[in-house]
Amino acid sequence: MTLPGADENVLLKVEAIKKYFPVRGGFFQRVRGRIKAVDGVDLEIQKGKTLGLVGESGCGKSTVARLILKLLEPDSGRILYNQKEITRLTERQMRPIRREMQIIFQDPMGALNPRMTVGSVLQEGLMVLGLENKKRRERVAQLLYLVGLPDEAARMYPHEFSGGQRQRIGIARALSVEPSLLVCDEPISALDVSIQAQIINLLKELQERLSLSYLFISHDLNVVGYLCDWCAVMYLGQVMEYGSTDMIFERHMHPYTKALLASVPAREPGKGLPIPLEGDVPSPLNPPPGCRFQGRCPMVEERCRKHEIDLHEAGECHLVRCWKV
Ligand SMILES: Nc1ncnc2c1ncn2[C@@H]1O[C@H](COP(=O)(O)OP(=O)(O)OP(=O)(O)O)[C@@H](O)[C@H]1O
Ligand SMILES: [Mg+2]
Known part of the structure; x- marks a missing residue:
């Protein structure tokens, strides 16, 4: 795949x-089928930039995130970090790179130990960096300031915070080990709309300040349009369409992207109701040959049912996986 940007800009x-x-079943627990959760995905995250990953529930976004973070082993394919292949590294070889990639979850409570104060949660990360006591305390204060929490937060427990504040703690915890890449898997979907905007702005601010790269997974296309470069x-x-955010939002070509964007509620009231995407996402268990979107595509043709097509160039900074483009 060829997207612009020299390799040294790619993190x-x-x-x-x-x-x-x-999928196993029957008396002998034989393999009865395979869920093709991720089936030949190519992606690039540039240094200091944000790549948005969108698609309906179950399309494989979190699996991609877990593969990138090496929480799951891919069946095939390669993952390169700073131009170095990390696909088959051992746990030990992976350790220094693991620190560089952190994740922010939808529900930060799941990732925070309820019996530890926020200060101790953050100190844990700092121990990995080998900082001494005094330095660690200073750094905790700095981290809290960075994410917009007061100093007192260090002595409090996760349950004493609101959802938005907890997400700030989750972000501070991820930042404590000084990562380069943050994988944000639906980081705002559990929050109130007003709080969502604060967290998005915080992520944007932190990116500029710390030159972070983000993989941003979200159902909210408005937010993706605002936050993401790609x-x-x-x-x-599979990836159906890929490109600069402007290209995807303004000049998309894939019928699925079209349908997905048409289903976004208009920001300005009175600008029309969202058009629902018809039908459910089919099961990724033994998908049919040909294009994955054939069953719901209004432009479907015979060749779409028979033959698969690769992601191919459709213009500058723009790749599409469709027979008609
Ligand atoms: N450990 C697993 N074992 C079996 N199937 C799995 C496993 N993890 C994910 N899947 C399946 O893989 C597919 C992709 O799941 P994934 O969680 O990556 O989707 P997603 O795009 O993140 O969805 P959502 O938007 O709901 O979070 C789904 O059909 C899911 O059921
Ligand atoms: Mg998910």
Whole structure:
């Protein structure tokens, strides 16, 4: 895949990664089928930039995130971090790189130990960096300031905070080990709309201040349009369209992207009702041959049902996986 930008500007590159989950059944627990959760995905995250990953529920976004973070082993394909292949590194070899990539979850409570004060949670990360006591305390104060929490927060427990504040703690915890890449998997979907905007702005501010790269997974296309430089649209384990955010939002070509964007509620009232995407996402268990979107595509043709098509160039900074483009 060729997207612009010299390789030295690329922090993370994913090439043709696949992850199939076996489905077992019957008396002997034989493999009855495979869920093709991620089926040949290519992505690039540039230094200091944000790549948005969008698509309906179950299309494989979180699986891509877990593959990138090496929480899951891909069946095939390559992952390169700073131009170095990390696909098959051992746990020990991976350790210094693991620190560089942190994740922010939808529900930060799940990732925070309820019996530890916020100060101790943050200190844990700082111990990994080998900082001495005094330095650690200073750094905790700095981290809290960075994410907009008061000093007193260090002595409090996670349950004493609101949802938005907890997400700030989650972000501070991720930042404590000085990462280069933050994988944000639906970081705002559990929050109130007003709080969502604060967290998005915080992420934007932190990116500028600390030159962070983000993989931003979200259902909210408005937020993706605002925050992301690049955008990949996934459907049933594959990337259907990929390009600069402007290209995806203004000059998209794939019928799925069109349908997805048409289903976004208009920001200005009175500008029309969202058009729902018809039908459910089919199961990624043994998907049919040909294009994954064939069953819901208004432009479907015979060749779409028979033959798969690769992601191909459709213009500058723009890749599409469709027979008609
Ligand atoms: N450990 C697993 N074992 C079996 N199937 C899995 C596993 N993890 C994910 N899947 C399946 O893989 C597919 C992709 O799941 P994934 O969680 O990546 O989707 P997603 O795009 O993140 O969805 P959502 O928007 O709902 O978070 C789904 O069909 C899911 O059921
Ligand atoms: Mg998910």
